[in-house]
Amino acid sequence: MLEAYLFPISYAFLTFPIAALLCAVPFLIVQYRKYGYFNKFRGFLLYLFLLYMMNAVYLVLLPLPASRHNAPMDVASVMQWLPLNFIQDIIKETKVVWGVPSTYTHLLKERAFLQVVFNVILVVPFGMFLRYYARASWVACLAASFGLSLFFEVTQVTGIYGFYDHPYRLFDVDDLLMNTLGGMMGLVLADWMKNHLPRLDRLDEKVDLSQKRVSYTRRAIAFGIDAAVMLPIIGVLTVMNVRGAYFFAVILYYIVLPYMMQGQTLGKWVVRVQIRGAGEHLKLKEVIVRNGLLYVVWGGFHALFITVNVIGSHVLLAMYAVGILLLDGVVFLHVLLCLIHRDRKLLHEAKSGTRLAIVDNKPVQAD
Template identity: 60%
Template sequence: MFSFYLFPISYAFLTFPIAAVLFTLPFLIVQYRKYGYVHFYRALLLYLFLLYMMNAVFLIILPLPPSIHNAPPAVESYAQWIPFHFLEDILKETAVVADQPRTYLHLLKERAFLQVFFNVLLTVPFGIFLRYYFRTSWVKCLLFSIGLSLFFEITQVTGLYGIYDYPYRLFDVDDIMMNTAGGMIGYVAAEWLSSLLPKIESLDDKVDLAAKRVTYTRRGLAFLFDWFVMSPILAILAVLNVPLPYAAGVVLYFIVLPYFTNGQTLGKWIVRIRLTGKSDKITLYELFVRYGLLYLFVGGLNQLYIRAGIENLPDILMVIATFAMFLFNAWFAIHVLRCVFNRNRQLFYEKKSGTRHVIK
């Protein structure tokens, strides 16, 4: 019986790294937008919640039938609507004798009892997370627990929403009752657990966002969002035959726009940071020096190299240009890595422009 549950749990742990990677981007955005930074303890709890939910879902869908064209279950109905029917199953299968206490331990080996026990246990962590981390009321916990259990049962009775020809597990109202009971037990247990753990509502009490360093991870996300926006802009400028579309796009998006938004691009707005210079209001000169060096100088040289390749320059010139660009980009990559691993170093375009990132 226990091996039946270990199989889906092992799959949940094996696939968790993939889910964690997919979860990281929306997690970071929400944390930056809502709190202004990422708290390690909050992150730990949310990733544990993700791992728990994966285990719960895998437990209700695995093991899968060998084929999507599975045979119909040998039952009269795909649903069991009689409340507390599990008591009849336990009484039918049990070797427990009411007036012989030593037989009570037999329950721990009997399928009907263990099925009920694990259905309760399945959602206990759900109730704990709802109360401790998400700070829900008991009414919301009750409704969410019922909703989660309904999701489980509907997933099963529909054969994974039509992927399989027939249900390979049945809808059972007792399962909904036990899952809901588990959620509420977890809600009650969370009150005791909360006294042993840090209070979620107090995690940010002593945090000074103005003194926090803007990490390269955060800046990297802003960079990716900005260039996701810039790519179609550059394509449109090229289609419209705007002279020097790359330079025009950089000036408009990274210099003109941040000047009017006081240091913010769309990417920086998403991760809740902005640029500042010698004063709180960033100047056109500071923006021009910063992004002129980064995108017009570093990026511009790479653009010229690509253009040279497109225009089929003589082979000897392309060999020289390729070697020169390799050395230049290698120097820039090493420079960035040194700044990433040494907090006291500044990127050269930040040092020359006197600009830096702050949390907005």
């Protein structure tokens, strides 16, 4: 019985690093948008919940049939609608002699009993997370736990929504009842444990966003979002034979737009940061120097490589490629030094006198 549970759990742990990487950017963006920064304790809870959900789904679905064209199950019906039918199963299969308490330990080795216990335990962490992290009411927890269980049961009985020819597990109303019970037990357990855990609503009380550094991870996410916006635009303009398409799009998006939108592009808005200059208001000159160095000069050097490639001169192309490699090597070393020495400023920030700051959405309190 234990081996049947250890198999999917091992797969969940093996694939967790991949899921963690895929979820990293969405997790970070949500934290940046909602709280203005990434709290490590909240992050730990989110990844713990992800690991739990992977284990739960794998336990419910694995092992899968060997083929999509699986044979029908050898049962009268794939639907079990009789509530508390598990009691009859336990009585029928047990070796316990109810008048002899010393035989009660046999229950711990019997499939029918362990299956009920497993169905309860399966959703306990879900209820705990809803209560502690999401601060859900008991009604919301009840509905969510039942909904999760129903999702599990429907997924199984439909053969993962028609992927398999026939269901490979039963739909059991007792599973719905026990899973939902587990979710509510998790809620009660979270209430009992809350005095021994940090209060999530107080994690941000002493956080001053104006003093927090904008991490390079945050910068990279903003850069990636902006690149995802710009590349299709530049591609369309190039296909339309717009001369200087790259420089035209870059000047509008990285210079005109931030100046008009208080130092923000779409990427910076998503992660809640903005460019700030030496004074109270960002100056056009500051934006031109900052983003001009980064996107017009450095980015333009790469964009012109396409033009050189079109010319067809192999010698010129080779020289230009070497020049790009040297430039990128210098940029890489510069960024690496800034990563190591946190007080060191990036070149485009130092030359423009600008910096990235977190946007604080809290209302200003009147004196």
